[in-house]
Amino acid sequence: MQCVLLNADYTFLNMVHWKRAMCLIAKGKVHVLRESEKAIRGAEGLVIQIPAVMRLIKLIRTLYKNRVPFSKKNVLIRDGFRCAYCGAEKVKLTIDHIIPRSRGGTTCFENCVTSCKFCNTRKASRIPSEVNMFLRVKAYQPTIAEFLLIKIRNLGLYDTLKDLGIY
Numbered sequence: 001m002q003c004v005l006l007n008a009d010y011t012f013l014n015m016v017h018w019k020r021a022m023c024l025i026a027k028g029k030v031h032v033l034r035e036s037e038k039a040i041r042g043a044e045g046l047v048i049q050i051p052a053v054m055r056l057i058k059l060i061r062t063l064y065k066n067r068v069p070f071s072k073k074n075v076l077i078r079d080g081f082r083c084a085y086c087g088a089e090k091v092k093l094t095i096d097h098i099i100p101r102s103r104g105g106t107t108c109f110e111n112c113v114t115s116c117k118f119c120n121t122r123k124a125s126r127i128p129s130e131v132n133m134f135l136r137v138k139a140y141q142p143t144i145a146e147f148l149l150i151k152i153r154n155l156g157l158y159d160t161l162k163d164l165g166i167y
Contacts, residue, residue: 001017001036002016002017002018003015003016003017003018003036003052003054004053004054004152004157004161005021005054005055006033006054006056007056007059008055008056008057012148013056013060015151015155018038018050022040022048025051028057029056029058030051030054030055030056030057031054031057032051032053032054033051033053033054034052035052036051038050052157052160053160053161067144068142068143068144070107070108072095074142075112075114077147077154078147079113079114080137081114083115083116084096084114084115084135084137085113085115085119085123085135085136086116086118086136087136088119091117092116092117093114093116094114094116094117094120095112095113095114096113096114096119097111097112098111098113098127098128099127100124100127103127109139109140110141112139113137113139119133
């Protein structure tokens, strides 16, 4: 379970694990803005709600990265965990190079998409148009803001943050 951590000025800071969130609450470093439906049950009937959105009490300066680092996980998140060719989901996905590496293609966001094993094998070392395959998604380098928004939507916290006036 992940919790959204906002800076003191309500800007998005990070996603933290619920255990880290509980430590921040115990130390008095955050205000809880919204709680999730999930709770922790302790000894003697103690029930503590897990926070969904928290805000730091003190403002901290942040250094923002200028781009999302390339990784298989980040490509899967960008493409919504679906095959870019057939749209299959809940199957084992791989990374496919649109222009194959054997033909000079690079390993970057603009040349890589998620693909199921069947489509990846069918395409092999060819360009998609040579095998009558077409992309359902656009391969692009996401910005930090776009990537964070995708992650927040995947966690189901977008409506909560919208209600708070953050998005």
